[in-house]
Amino acid sequence: MSIRTETPTRPRIGSDAAPILSFDNVCKRYGSLDALAGVTFQVNRGEVVCLIGPSGSGKSTLLRCANALESIDSGRVLMDGRDVHDRRTDARNLRRRMGMVFQNFELFPHLTVLRNVAVGPTTVLRMPAAGAAARAMELLRKVGLGDKAAQYPAALSGGQQQRVAIARALAMQPDVMLFDEPTSALDPETIGEVLSVMKRLADEGMTMVVVTHEMDFAKRVGNWIVVFDHGKVVEQGPPRQVFEEPTIQRTRDFLSHLGWHGESLAASDLLVPAPSGSYEHRTSD
Amino acid sequence: MTLDWSVVWDNRWRLIAGAEMTILLTAITMMLALPGGLILALLRLSPLRAVRSATTWFVEFFRATPLILQIYWMFYVLPAAFDIRLSEFATALLGLTLNVSSFNSETFRAGIQSIRPGQWNAGLALGMSKPQVMRKIILPQATVRVLPALASTWVSLFKDTSLVSIIAVADLSYVALKIRSETYRVLEVLTAMAALYCLMGYPQAKLVDWLHRRLKVTE
Numbered sequence: 001m002s003i004r005t006e007t008p009t010r011p012r013i014g015s016d017a018a019p020i021l022s023f024d025n026v027c028k029r030y031g032s033l034d035a036l037a038g039v040t041f042q043v044n045r046g047e048v049v050c051l052i053g054p055s056g057s058g059k060s061t062l063l064r065c066a067n068a069l070e071s072i073d074s075g076r077v078l079m080d081g082r083d084v085h086d087r088r089t090d091a092r093n094l095r096r097r098m099g100m101v102f103q104n105f106e107l108f109p110h111l112t113v114l115r116n117v118a119v120g121p122t123t124v125l126r127m128p129a130a131g132a133a134a135r136a137m138e139l140l141r142k143v144g145l146g147d148k149a150a151q152y153p154a155a156l157s158g159g160q161q162q163r164v165a166i167a168r169a170l171a172m173q174p175d176v177m178l179f180d181e182p183t184s185a186l187d188p189e190t191i192g193e194v195l196s197v198m199k200r201l202a203d204e205g206m207t208m209v210v211v212t213h214e215m216d217f218a219k220r221v222g223n224w225i226v227v228f229d230h231g232k233v234v235e236q237g238p239p240r241q242v243f244e245e246p247t248i249q250r251t252r253d254f255l256s257h258l259g260w261h262g263e264s265l266a267a268s269d270l271l272v273p274a275p276s277g278s279y280e281h282r283t284s285d
Numbered sequence: 286m287t288l289d290w291s292v293v294w295d296n297r298w299r300l301i302a303g304a305e306m307t308i309l310l311t312a313i314t315m316m317l318a319l320p321g322g323l324i325l326a327l328l329r330l331s332p333l334r335a336v337r338s339a340t341t342w343f344v345e346f347f348r349a350t351p352l353i354l355q356i357y358w359m360f361y362v363l364p365a366a367f368d369i370r371l372s373e374f375a376t377a378l379l380g381l382t383l384n385v386s387s388f389n390s391e392t393f394r395a396g397i398q399s400i401r402p403g404q405w406n407a408g409l410a411l412g413m414s415k416p417q418v419m420r421k422i423i424l425p426q427a428t429v430r431v432l433p434a435l436a437s438t439w440v441s442l443f444k445d446t447s448l449v450s451i452i453a454v455a456d457l458s459y460v461a462l463k464i465r466s467e468t469y470r471v472l473e474v475l476t477a478m479a480a481l482y483c484l485m486g487y488p489q490a491k492l493v494d495w496l497h498r499r500l501k502v503t504e
Contacts, residue, residue, distance in 0.1 A: 069406050096412025106407035110425045120411040123421055172411060 012047065012223045012238055018081055020045045020207055021066065021176055026075035028061060028231075035061045037231040038075070043176070043224075048208045050218035050239075053228030054254060059211040060103075062228075063180050066209065067091075067098045080175065096124055099169025103181040105161040107153040107168070113140065114149040117168045124172065132171075139167040143197050159190025163197055170201075177201065179210040215258060219243050227251050292470040293477040296460075303460030304481055310446045310456060314381040315439055321382060322389025327419075329394055340390075347387035353448050356380040360452045377449035385442050392434045396427035432500055436493040443486060457481060 019042035028036040036058045043049045051059040064070040066077055068084050068091040077084040079094050107116050117136035121127040127135075140146050143163040145156075153161055162182055169177060179198065183191040195217050202208055202221045212218055218225055218239065225242040227235040227250075235248045246252045293300070328340040347355065359380050363369040371379065400423050408418035450459035461478035465471055 064406075067410060069409060092412050092414060095410055098410075100407075100410035102403060102407060104403055106403040108404070108407070108422055108426075110429070119421060120413075123417050124412040168411070 012044070019043055019078075020080055021209065022076075022078045023062065023066075024076040024078070026062065026065060026077060027073045028058075028065060028070065029073055034231045036065070036072070039228075039231070039233055041224075041226050041233055041236055043207060043209055045175075045207055046205045047223045048202045048210060048221050049224045049226060050222035051209065051211045051226050051228060052213070052215070052218055052254070053234075054257075057228040058231040059228045060180050061231075063100075063178050063209065063211055066178055067095045067100060069100075092124075096120075096172050097175045099166075099172060099174035099177040101162070101165050101169055101177065101179045101182045103184050105153075105158070105165045105185070107161055107164055109153055111152075112149065113145065113151050113153065113156070113164050116153065116164055117171050120168060120172045136167070136171055139170050140164070142170075143167045144193070157190055158186045159193045162186065162190075162194045166194075166197055166201075176207045176209065179208065179212070181211050181213065183212070183214060213258070215243070215255070227254070229254070288473060289470060290473055292464070292468045292473055296464050299460050299464065300457065300477065300481060303455060303457035304485065306454065306456040306460075307443070307446050307458075308485070310377060310381065310449065310454070311439070311443045313378060314385055314442060314446075317378075317382045318385035318389050318442075319435070321386030323393050323424075325386055325390030326393035326397060329390065330397065344387045344390055347384050348391070352380070352384050352445055353451065355384055356448055356452060373449075373452050373454045376452060377446075377454045381442065381446065381449070384445075385438060388438050389435065392431045392438065393427065395434075396431035397423055399430060400426050429500060433493060433497040436489075436496050440486065440489050440493055443489060444482070447482075 022042035023039050026036050026039045027034070039058070039062055041049070051062065053059055061070065065072050066079075066084065068077075072085055079098065082089055082094065084091065084094055107113075108119065111119060114133060114136050117139055118129070118132040121132040121135060122129055125132075137146065137149060140149055143166055145160060145163055145167070148156060148160065148164070153164065156164065166177075166182075182198070183194050186194065191214070195214060198208070198210070198217070199221050210218070210222070220239075222239050225237060225239050226233055227242060227246075227248070229250050235242060235246060235251045241247075242251065243255065246255065325340055325344055328336055329344065331337050331340075356377065359371075359376050360373075363371065363376070397419075404422055404426070405418055408422045409415070413421070446456055447458035449456055450462060453459065457478065461474055461481075465474040468474065
């Protein structure tokens with residue numbers, strides 16, 4: 001495995017069409033705490049937008065506001081032009097177009113791995129059981145877990161469970177995938193397999209919003225980085241700018257706190273072997 | 286003091302018929318009180334305040350008053366005040382079912398609330414409606430979790446059916462006490478009654494223990 005000296009970052013995808021997801025001055029209070037104090041940014045189709053920042057800075061809250069698992073106090077969230085929090089909007093219709101992956105996986109422990117992935121299509125899309133099972137199997141193979149279909153989640157490692165959770169969200173064929181710190185609850189040795197799956201998704205053109213502390217991933221895979229602090233966006237921009245020439249002191253503090261020195265992305269977690277030979281890993285040359 | 290056990294043997298068929306009635310009452314009551322308890326639990330979790338508080342009053346009434354009073358009340362007050370005439374058996378069944386449904390509803394409610402909120406979010410995020418999440422995700426997990434508690438209620442119910450003897454339903458207690466008053470063989474008849482209850486109750490209690498061990502919650 002060779003070591004990269006220079007990391008190519010992905011450009012922001014300019015788009016003539018309206019953004020698939022946009023946040024416009026979103027505010028959310030918990031009692032006297034401003035969880036979100038006027039958050040504005042947008043996600044274009046096919047982009048990977050990474051939300052970074054200290055714990056408690058509002059990143060995860062924002063993600064839950066994106067698919068209306070939480071209400072907002074003011075501002076607007078538009079999904080494909082429709083106001084997510086409008087009373088007249090059918091939140092369920094929008095939610096099924098936004099796949100969500102949780103920090104703690106939240107697999108359904110009473111269902112087999114296959115049923116975990118198939119339950120969305122059968123319940124929400126009214127798909128026939130056989131078709132849903134076939135789709136689920138295909139997705140499980142894609143995340144390298146075809147051989148675990150008949151197991152229950154408890155028998156899987158954390159990394160495997162999170163890959164099942166990704167397959168479960170993909171089964172709804174969403175337009176956007178929301179990742180809420182998908183690797184924070186994982187053992188270090190299984191983080192790589194989850195990030196690999198996510199990188200492959202990004203390569204396939206999936207639109208993704210990723211709350212993460214994995215700076216390597218954010219820099220390599222992200223098209224756009226949004227830095228949160230105290231419920232506000234303190235900086236946003238392409239990865240090279242945010243990571244290498246952060247304009248805001250708060251960003252610099254945060255990155256240096258994580259031990260980030262703006263260079264050498266060499267021994268990345270992304271370079272671990274692919275799970276169960278499902279797909280090729282792209283290592284640098 | 287001489288013991289005459291022949292009185293038990295001579296009345297064996299009556300005692301067995303009484304035991305059958307006890308089992309029948311227990312089984313039918315539980316069959317009705319499981320869905321009954323579930324419905325009450327769901328009503329108590331309703332978003333509508335009026336529904337919630339009405340159900341709460343209902344449940345708390347049946348949990349806070351003695352079963353013997355409830356059975357008497359239905360036996361005397363229903364016909365007198367509301368002109369509702371039920372057979373003794375139906376009255377007993379109604380009283381037991383309402384009582385046990387109330388207890389079961391608390392069990393179900395605790396089970397439902399013990400499922401972590403993340404499971405709700407996971408279901409909702411897939412686009413499921415709240416009833417769908419409840420049916421497909423929450424209830425299956427909650428039910429397994431409360432099975433030991435429901436089984437304990439079953440065993441209590443099995444013993445509490447003896448109270449219906451006060452309105453002349455011919456369960457094991459009623460029959461045994463009747464034989465006692467016919468023969469004056471107090472010691473033999475009550476000992477036989479104890480033995481029969483124990484014979485039937487012990488395996489049930491063991492089953493509950495087994496369920497508790499088997500389904501111990503692990504997260």
